[in-house]
Amino acid sequence: MTYRTEQDHRRRRDIADAASGYSRSRTRVVVYANVSHGDQDRIRSYLAAQAGARDWTIAAACIDVGPTALPLHQRPGWREAAKLLTTDTANGGADGLIARSAAQIADTDRDREALRNQLDEAHAFAVYLDDEPLTQVPPARREAFRVGAAVVDTTRSKVAKILAVNGECLVLSRPVGDPWDALVTWCRPATLREALSLTAIQGTVGTEGPEDQP
Known part of the structure; x- marks a missing residue:
């Protein structure tokens, strides 16, 4: 990590x-x-x-x-x-x-x-x-991003959980691999099925090879 x-x-x-577009400096x-x-x-x-x-x-x-x-x-x-x-x-x-x-x-x-x-x-x-x-997610779908929530990074087509919220930037993670950063505008809330897929991946960690699931 x-x-x-x-x-x-x-x-x-x-x-x-x-x-x-919210930068405080040039x-x-x-x-x-x-x-x-x-x-x-x-x-x-x-x-x-x-x-x-x-x-x-x-x-x-x-x-x-x-x-x-x-x-x-x-x-x-x-x-x-x-x-x-x-x-x-x-x-x-x-x-x-x-x-x-x-x-x-x-x-x-x-x-x-x-x-x-x-x-x-x-x-x-x-x-x-x-x-x-x-790749831009409509503003109406950007609300309520919180630590622990499951989201989909649309630029990677990956479901992940939010580790941290830093303004317009989210730190995301999956059971396998390192965390990465994604802009809020790239992400949308995960559906229940997508969120459950993370639990399924968690259950296979250590028993199977590298992940190849979305």
Whole structure:
């Protein structure tokens, strides 16, 4: 299990606030896109406008030209973006990433999982504009999140229990694996059947292999 310091939790709360539009200070973001020839200026301008509409400061615009099948470490634009995401904002780094979609960065489930892990390790958030209607949970369904409640993280399609509520950020856990952070806007209350599935997983811990249940 990963244990975080109070400084880590404070930064998580700030990141959650920033991604939800409630930041108390100017948020710095990296604009990233992987595009075909001739689209660079149009996409860069579009993403910059979206960042500006959220009152975010652009740390850098990193654009790669080529197929999304190209591994991330082979893309110069992404390497620059990743470096900024792991650099403190006081030293010119960025709090988060804004892009058209996760699929434009990583086009397989494995690569998208690696992308989520990379962002998590950097304590950075990501906003994918084309994906927002699919992952944003309506405000009416965000109420009453409390410690111990069962929820579904819609970005992972995983049922989990809430370990902590830090403003707009939830710390979630399952019987197997490490806890992770999820924005309130990504989550919805679990149904009774979904909540009971956690109990079923708990009963198999130590008797079966790694989990593969939702």
